[in-house]
Amino acid sequence: MRATARSRKQRNASATPRPASPRLYPALLLVAAALAYSNSLTGPFIYDDKTAIVGNPHIRSLWPLEQVLTAPYQSPLAGRPLAGLSLALNYAAGGLDVRGYHAANLALHALCALALFGCIRRTLRVPLLEPRYGRAADELAFASALLWVLHPLNTECVNYVIQRTGSLMALLYLFTLYASIRARPRARATERWGGWHTAAVVSCALGVTAKESMVTAPFMVVLYDVCFYGGGLRRALRERRQLYAGLAASWLLLAALNWWGPRSASIGGIAASFEYALNQCVMLVHYLRLIVWPDPLVLDYGTPRSLSVAEVLPQAAALLALLAATGVALWRRPPLGFLGAWFFVILSPTSSIVPILTEVGAERRLYLPLAAAVVLFVLAAWTLVERRGAGSKPPPDRAATGRERAFQAGVLAVAIVLGWLTFERNREYQTEIAIWQSSVAAWPDNARSQNNLGLALQDRNRDAAMARYHRALEIDPGFAHAHHNLGNTLRLLGRPAEALPFAERAVELEPDNLESRISLGSVLGAQGRLDEAMQQFERALAIHPRSADAHANLGYVLALKNDRDAALREYELALAIAPTAITHYNLGNLLLELGRRSEALDHFREAARLDPGWADAQERVRRLAPH
Numbered sequence: 108m109r110a111t112a113r114s115r116k117q118r119n120a121s122a123t124p125r126p127a128s129p130r131l132y133p134a135l136l137l138v139a140a141a142l143a144y145s146n147s148l149t150g151p152f153i154y155d156d157k158t159a160i161v162g163n164p165h166i167r168s169l170w171p172l173e174q175v176l177t178a179p180y181q182s183p184l185a186g187r188p189l190a191g192l193s194l195a196l197n198y199a200a201g202g203l204d205v206r207g208y209h210a211a212n213l214a215l216h217a218l219c220a221l222a223l224f225g226c227i228r229r230t231l232r233v234p235l236l237e238p239r240y241g242r243a244a245d246e247l248a249f250a251s252a253l254l255w256v257l258h259p260l261n262t263e264c265v266n267y268v269i270q271r272t273g274s275l276m277a278l279l280y281l282f283t284l285y286a287s288i289r290a291r292p293r294a295r296a297t298e299r300w301g302g303w304h305t306a307a308v309v310s311c312a313l314g315v316t317a318k319e320s321m322v323t324a325p326f327m328v329v330l331y332d333v334c335f336y337g338g339g340l341r342r343a344l345r346e347r348r349q350l351y352a353g354l355a356a357s358w359l360l361l362a363a364l365n366w367w368g369p370r371s372a373s374i375g376g377i378a379a380s381f382e383y384a385l386n387q388c389v390m391l392v393h394y395l396r397l398i399v400w401p402d403p404l405v406l407d408y409g410t411p412r413s414l415s416v417a418e419v420l421p422q423a424a425a426l427l428a429l430l431a432a433t434g435v436a437l438w439r440r441p442p443l444g445f446l447g448a449w450f451f452v453i454l455s456p457t458s459s460i461v462p463i464l465t466e467v468g469a470e471r472r473l474y475l476p477l478a479a480a481v482v483l484f485v486l487a488a489w490t491l492v493e494r495r496g497a498g499s500k501p502p503p504d505r506a507a508t509g510r511e512r513a514f515q516a517g518v519l520a521v522a523i524v525l526g527w528l529t530f531e532r533n534r535e536y537q538t539e540i541a542i543w544q545s546s547v548a549a550w551p552d553n554a555r556s557q558n559n560l561g562l563a564l565q566d567r568n569r570d571a572a573m574a575r576y577h578r579a580l581e582i583d584p585g586f587a588h589a590h591h592n593l594g595n596t597l598r599l600l601g602r603p604a605e606a607l608p609f610a611e612r613a614v615e616l617e618p619d620n621l622e623s624r625i626s627l628g629s630v631l632g633a634q635g636r637l638d639e640a641m642q643q644f645e646r647a648l649a650i651h652p653r654s655a656d657a658h659a660n661l662g663y664v665l666a667l668k669n670d671r672d673a674a675l676r677e678y679e680l681a682l683a684i685a686p687t688a689i690t691h692y693n694l695g696n697l698l699l700e701l702g703r704r705s706e707a708l709d710h711f712r713e714a715a716r717l718d719p720g721w722a723d724a725q726e727r728v729r730r731l732a733p734h
Contacts, residue, residue, distance in 0.1 A: 129245040133221055136249070140217040140256050143526045147266050148209045150536040154406070154559065159183045159194075159269045161203060166195040183269050186364045189316040190272040208268045215274040216265050220256035222281035223478055224248050229288050233335045236442060243489065246511075250518045251485045255478050257525040259401040259532045263471040266536035267406070270471050272318045277475045279314035280324050283307050283354070287328045290350060291336070298346055308353035315361040320456050320475075322361055325354035330448055334441035379411075383462035386411040388419040390468035391426055391458060397470065398480045401525075404532055406546045408468040409553035449479040489514055539563035554583035561592060569596055587616035591623045594630060603633035614643075621651045625660055632664055640664050655685035659693070666697050688718035695727065704731060 152161050159182055160166065165174050175195045178184035184191045193211065201207040228248035231240040240247060255261070264274040290303035307328070314321035329351055332343040344351065390408070397404070416423075433447030453476045457463060492514045535545045543560035550556060561575030573596055579589035594609030610630045613623040628643030641664050647657040662677030678694040681687075695710035711727040718724065 129249075132224065132245060132249040132252075136220045136224060136252055136256060137217050139253055139522070139526065140213065140220060143257050143529045144213050144216070144265055144533060146530060147213065147262075147533040147536065148206045150205065150209065150266055150533070151539060152203075152205060152208075152268060153536070153539055153542060154267070155183045155269045156267070160198075160208070163194075166191060166198045169195055169199050183272065186319070187272055187317055188364070189313055190275055190318070193271065193275060205268070209266070212265050212268060212271050212274065215271060215278055216256065216261065219274060219278045219281060220252045222278060222285055223255060224252035226281055226285050226288065227251050227482060229285070230335060235335055235337065240486075240489075243511075246515075247485055247489060250514075251478070251482045253518065253522050254485065254525060255481045257522055257529055258398075258477060258481065259404060259525065259528040260397055260470050260473050260477055262404070262529055262532045262536070263406065263469070264474050266533060267471070273320075273471050273474050276314050276318035276321050279310045279317060280321055280475060283310040283314060283324050284328060284331065286310060287331070287350065287354075291332075291347075298350075300349060304350050304353070307350065308356070311354045311357045312360055315357045316364065319361060319365065320453065322358065322456060323452050325351060325357065327449065327452060328354055330445060330452075334437070334445040337441075379462035379464065380460040382413065383411050383467075384460045385414040385416065385419050385423075386467050387458045388422040388426055389414070391454070392422040393468070394470075394473055394476075398473070398477060401528060403545065403549035404470060405549045405556075406542055407553060407556050407559070408466065408550060409555050410465060411462070411467045443483075446479040446483050450476040485518070488517055492517075540567075552582055554579040554586045554589065557582065558586065558589045558592060561589075565592075565596065569600060572596060585616060587613045587620065587623065590616065591620070591626055595626045598626070598630050598633055603630050606630045607634070619650055621647055621654055621657070624650065625654070625656050628660055628664075632660070632667075637664050637668055641668075653684050655681045655687070655690070658684065659687070659690045662690075663693055666693070671697060671701060686713070686717070688714040688721060688724065691717065692721075692724055692727075699731075708732065 159178075163179065163182065163184070165178055165184075169175060175192055176188035178187070178191050184194070194208070197208050197211055225248075228244050230236065231244035231247055264270045264277075286303045286307035290298070290301060290307060292298055311321065311324050314324060329340070329343060332347060333340055336343070338346075429447070430451065433444055433451065435444075436447055437444030454472060457472050458468075492510050535541045540560070540563045543556060543563050546553070546556040547560050557575045557579040561572040561579070564572040564575065573593060576589045576593040576596070579586055580593070583589070590609045591613035594606040594613060597603070597606035597609065607630050610623070610627040613620065614627050617623055624643050624647035628640045628647065631637075631643060632640035641661065644657050644661040644664065647654055648661070651657065658677045658681035662674045662681065665671075665674035665677060674697055675694070678690060678697065681690050682694070691710040691714040695707040695714065698704075698707035698710065708728065708731040711724055711731065714724040715721060715728050
C-alpha cells in the first residue's frame with residue numbers, strides 16, 4: 108500500500124509540468140537585466156556626474172584613503188564615503204571611460220534583483236504564508252524580481268551614474284533584510300548571535316555610508332518580524348533585541364557622517380516643511396501613476412512650487428485613504444500592511460515634511476518602494492488566477508497546469524512591455540540633448556531643465572541655447588544659473604555689452620558662485636575694464652583658492668596690463684592645478700613675448716596635444732619648431 112501511494116504521488120507530480128528549476132531563476136534575472144540595459148553602457152556623464160565624477164579630485168587615486176572617503180562640500184558624494192570609494196575604484200580601473208561606470212551601475216541593479224528575489228522567496232515560506240504560497244514561492248519571487256528589474260522607473264539609477272548612491276544603498280538595505288530573515292532560528296528557540304546577525308548589522312552600517320535613506324532599515328526589520336512572525340512588538344523585542352540594537356547603532360554612524368551638514372544647502376528649515384509636504388501630495392500620486400504606466404519619465408522635476416491646500420486636496424485625500432488602508436491592514440492583515448508600510452516608510456525621508464529645496468521629486472526615490480507595488484501586483488494576479496481555476500471542474504493536475512501557464516503568460520507579457528519601455532528609455536540617456544529634451548517635453552515649466560537643455564545645445568547651436576536660457580528666465584526670473592549661462596554665451600559670441608547685465612545679475616543673486624564671478628570678470632575684461640576684471644578674479648580666488656580658471660584668467664588680465672612676472676606666476680599656478688590647452692597656449696604667447704622661444708614651443712606643443720583640432724596651436728608649433 109505504501110509503494111502504491113508513493114507511485115501515485117510520483118505520477119501526479121510528473122503529470123504537472125513544473126516551471127523552470129529554481130536554480131535557473133537567478134540566472135534568468137541576470138539575463139533579463141543585461142538584455143534590457145544592453146544599450147545603456149555608452150551614455151555620457153550628465154548633470155551632477157560632472158562635478159561628482161569628472162571634476163572630483165577625490166576619486167583620482169585610491170590613496171590616501173582619507174581623501175577617497177571624503178568629498179567636496181555640498182557634493183552629491185559628501186557624507187557618502189562608500190559611494191565615493193566605488194567611484195574611485197571605477198576611476199582606478201578605467202579612468203573616465205564611462206562604460207565602466209555604467210557596467211558597475213548595471214551590476215548593482217542586477218544584484219539588487221537577486222537580493223529581492225531571495226527576500227520574497229523566504230518570506231513566502233514563513234509559517235504564516237507557507238500554506239497559501241509555499242508551493243509557488245520560487246515562481247512568485249522570480250516574477251516579482253523580474254518585473255522590478257525591468258521596470259522603467261529604475262532606469263535613472265542605472266543610467267545616471269551618480270545615482271548609484273541609491274542602488275548601492277538599496278542593495279545593502281535588501282541584504283540587511285535578507286540576513287535578518289536568515290538569522291532567525293527555524294524553531295521557536297532562543298536566538299543566539301551568529302554569522303547572519305553580523306552580516307545584517309555590517310550591511311546596515313555600510314548602507315548609511317552610501318545614502319541616508321538607509322535610516323529606515325532597522326525599523327523595517329522590526330516591522331517585518333512583527334508582521335510575518337506574529338506575537339506583537341514586545342515579543343519581537345524580547346527575542347531579537349541584540350539584533351535590533353546592532354541595526355539601530357547604524358544611526359550613530361549616520362549622525363557622525365552628517366554632523367557638519369555636508370549637503371545642508373539642499374535642506375530647508377521648518378518654515379518650508381508645510382509647503383514641501385503639499386508638493387509631496389502631488390508627487391506621490393504622480394509616482395503611483397508612473398508605477399502603473401511609466402510614461403513620460405522625467406530626469407528633473409525642478410524645485411518645490413507654491414501650492415495651497417485647496418490645490419492638493421484630491422491628492423491629499425487619496426494618500427490619506429491609502430495610509431489609512433495601510434494602518435488597517437497592519438492590524439487585520441499584517442503581511443499586506445507590511446507592503447504598504449514598505450512603500451511609505453522608505454519614501455518618508457525624502458517625500459514627507461523634510462524639505463529638499465533643490466528637488467521636489469525624483470523617480471529614483473521609488474527604486475526600493477517600487478518593490479512593494481510589484482509584489483502586490485504579482486500576488487494579486489496569482490490569487491485571481493487561482494480563484495478562477497478553483498471554479499472549474501477539470502482534473503486536478505490539468506487545472507493546476509492551466510493556472511500556472513496563465514500566470515506565466517501574464518507575467519511574460521508584462522515583462523516584455525516593461526523591458527521594451529526600459530530599452531527605449533535608455534536611448535534618451537545616450538546624449539545630453541536627448542535626455543533634457545525629454546524632460547522639457549514632459550515637464551516644460553521646469554526652469555532648470557530648460558537651462559540644462561541650453562547647456563547641452565551650447566556647443567552645437569548657441570542661438571538655440573540662448574532661447575532655452577531666456578525660457579528658463581521667463582519661468583524663474585531669479586534663476587542665477589540661467590543668467591550666468593546667457594551672459595557667458597553672449598560673451599563668447601563677441602557681445603560683451605549685452606552680456607554684462609546678465610553676468611552682473613548672476614553675481615548679485617549668488618555672490619559666492621565661483622563660475623559667475625569668473626564669467627563677470629571675463630565680460631569686464633572683454634570690455635577693456637581690466638582693473639574691475641581683476642577684482643572679480645581675485646574675489647573668485649577668495650571663494651576657491653585652487654580654481655585653475657580663476658588663476659588662468661587673472662594671468663591673462665595681468666599679461667594685458669604688462670605685469671608679466673605676475674602673469675607668469677598665475678599661469679603656472681593654473682597649470683599646476685588643472686592643465687588646459689588654452690592656458691598652455693596663453694603662457695606660450697607670453698613666453699614668446701619674453702623671448703623664451705624654446706619654452707614657448709613646449710607649451711604650444713602641449714596645447715596642440717590636449718586639443719588636436721586647434722589650428723592656431725598647430726600653426727604656432729609649425730612656425731617655432733626647428734626645421
